[in-house]
Amino acid sequence: MMNSSLNKANLTALPPLALYIHFPWCEKKCPYCDFNSHQIKEGAGVKSGFDEEQYINALIADLETELPRIWGRQVHSIFIGGGTPSLLSAQGMDRLISAIRARINLEPDAEITMEANPGSVETEKFAGFAKAGINRVSLGIQSFQDEQLKALGRIHNGSEAKRAIEIALKHFKSVNLDLMYGLPMQTLDDAKRDVETALSFKTPHLSFYNLTLEPNTYFASFPPKLPKEEVIDAIFEQNLELLSNAGYQRYEVSAYAKPGMECKHNLNYWRFGDYIGIGAGAHGKISFPDKITRQVRERHPETYMQNMETKGNALIEAREVPASDLPFEFMLNALRLTNGVATNTFTERTGLPLNVISKGLDEASKKGLLDPNPISLKATPLGLTYLNNVQEIFLN
Known part of the structure; x- marks a missing residue:
């Protein structure tokens, strides 16, 4: 049991602060995904399948509720995750980033990352995102092999994945490729081809995740045939050697980067930094001299937007961490x-x-x-x- 004199945190300085923004929609829900993402409904009444203006209004209002808790503190990075944030229009992204800059003290050269699905990459749109202030993109590639992508329920194919990387490299300072291993029926040679293809683009950052069958996903109910444990271990060791030989340092369990190109936003999480979390289902952590607090927002996007409009906040949990x-x-x-x-x-x-x-x-x-x-x-x-x-x- 912890000593009664240690019931309160006593911070001598506040940690670095970041901003996470959650975009909850996808064109299609992947069978392995347990993130808070919702498939766009056809015939939703708006051209994009979701009300972009209403959601951005809610995000801005949500950020404003947090301002008194972070007054005077500088924000060092922004991460826009999902879902598929690249479904936003370039105009919508510009409006969102401009509204953020007007309300918080953002570091001049702050890392601003957006997740993107290769199936939603367009040259003109990416140019607009870069102009809006996005300087780092994380592409959900997963694999370059069509049969693997089909098994994972992805909406893009290998050719579209390669094209998306080429477009991203033309517009952004840093590009990350998310890849998965231990895929249905994947062999050691299959995995090697994926790594070698990824390395051919020389992006400064790569992430490799072992496919796991998470609860409350389609794969949990209808599990695919995955490689044996010894094959998955061999794939991991092979990945490690190939990436190391290509000059990438493994700096986190699943993340590899060229020197100096680590993801600043994620490093802040792992170093127990603070982060504002806005958007449907977003989590936040804010420290004070005598306590550390956590918040959670309403998960469903429609309810989130309604609560922001009618109640002025969409919190479902706000607590001090014991x-x-x-x-x-x-x-x-x-x-x-x-x-x-x-x-x-x-x-x-x-x-x-x-x-x-x-x-x-x-x-x-x-x-x-x-x-x-x-x-x-x-x-x-x-x-x-x-x-x-x-x-x-x-x-x-």
């Missing part, structure tokens, strides 16, 4: 980084003394899961392989 939960929340994020974090970051970001996790650090170190060097909190290669086991040590 001090007893902070060690696990911090370690859950920080240990995803291959280089970990400086040990003093724990106290800086949680407001708690390091001795509250000393027992867990000792246990994890003795099991060979945590680097024993006292200057950093860092998982060993074995610990990264069995990350859930390391994180569970700090659950209590």
